[in-house]
Amino acid sequence: MGSEKEIAIIPKGTSVRIMGCAYTLLEDVKVDGNQRILNETLKAQSEFEGKPKTSGTSGKWMA
Structure with missing residues (x-):
């Protein structure tokens, strides 16, 4: 692991x-x-705002 x-x-x-x-x-x-963690944060913010949010390239949430 280390410094990466x-x-x-x-x-x-x-x-x-x-x-x-x-x-x-x-x-x-x-x-x-x-x-x-970023995906979970973006999803929670999107749900709070009441609008779906997808990635710019795939149209789906990134895993």
Whole structure:
């Protein structure tokens, strides 16, 4: 294990906020993080907002 970083992908079309400013991703974005946790977070946010969210490339949630 050691020093390898996990890479997660935030799908194209995802809305993000940085310092209170809203942005929509125009491309899939690689980030340092756990994909499973990211997927669960995106799903929960989508359900909270009442709209389905899919990945930018496959049309389905990434596993």
